[in-house]
Amino acid sequence: AQKVTQAQTEISVVEKEDVTLDCVYETRDTTYYLFWYKQPPSGELVFLIRRNSFDEQNEISGRYSWNFQKSTSSFNFTITASQVVDSAVYFCALGLAGGTSYGKLTFGQGTILTVHP
Amino acid sequence: DAGVIQSPRHEVTEMGQEVTLRCKPISGHDYLFWYRQTMMRGLELLIYFNNNVPIDDSGMPEDRFSAKMPNASFSTLKIQPSEPRDSAVYFCASSLAPGGADGYTFGSGTRLTVV
DSSP states (O other), X not given: OOEEEOOOSEEEEETTOOEEEOOEEEOSOSSEEEEEEEEOTTOOOEEEEEEETXXXXXXXXXXXXXXXXXXXXXXXXXXXXXXXXXXXXXXXXXXXXXXXXXXXXXXXXXXXXXXXO | OOOOEEEXXXXXXXXXXXXEEEEEXXXXXXXXXXXXXXXXXXXXXXXXXXTTEEEEOTXXXXXXEEEEEEEXXXXXXXXXXXXXXXXXXXXXXXXXXXXXXXXXXXOOOEEEEEX
């Protein structure tokens, strides 16, 4: 069975601080996909990034960066110079590329990030 | 494209009543998913379709829940009879294919309250 663990339930930072959200996953499959989603107070789920299991390159998009390490089964997300608008719940998710679980996403419990002015 | 469209945004109903949630996926997306979000259980997959065919409904909590996808542009999730423990936010999502580069696109959700 697949599992995604976001150990940090809540994080509180002051604006302009850097913050890293941790994500650890478990799967026996060799081909899988990892995702991060943002859920702002308005409630919708916003797609941020998708990574496949064969691509361990880190990625940077503006103030966002992601560190994927298969050796530790982690897919961490860093926000540099955080802003109040970054306040949201962030979800890490795992999807499989085959078998009976093909297409399903398993979500972590989410990390509530609050950025104070 | 307008994205994944769900209706209604909010639904308040009395215990025992039938509730129908609606979803219009993004045109051309072959996969449609129904998720439920609660404080206790987080985001959990209820059912998903591929080319209008239900593939996995193992997440449907019980027989009171049913889902249909009569065509590529419309899906419903029905709860009959509804119970207070069904109160949650129900999300519909669609994807061109699992693991697609654009991820899964979620609708805005339907907040269901059963009193």
